[in-house]
Amino acid sequence: MKVSPRQNSIGQQNSNxxxxxxxxxxxxxxxxxxxxxxxxxxxxxxxxVKNRQATVRTVSPFSIALKRSVTPDA
Structure with missing residues (x-):
């Protein structure tokens, strides 16, 4: 039986x-x-990151920081 990668990854945790x-x-x-x-x-x-709108904040786990100030929705 062949299993597609999408069915394999359901419910698994990512690196974060x-x-x-x-x-x-x-x-x-x-x-x-x-x-x-x-x-x-x-x-x-x-x-x-490629378009220089953000910088890499941490590599492991990977996270980014935007270069502009943003107010989060309440």
Whole structure:
């Protein structure tokens, strides 16, 4: 029986310890003030760093810090 990778990853934890049913890694995001924001997926985090809109905050676990100040929604 052949099992697709998507079925294999359901319910597993990623390197951040967050469970995600679709197998995508969530990356913690921080504002320039150090306020924790909602996590984004790894592809978006890479794109933000590449476009110089964010910097790498920590490598293990991977997290980014936005270069602009953001007020979180209440």
């Amino acid at each position: 310890g967050q469970k995600n049913g679709n197998g995508r890694q969530k990356v913690p995001v921080f504002s320039s003030d150090g306020i924790e924001l909602a996590p984004c997926n790894a592809a978006r985090a890479r794109r933000l």
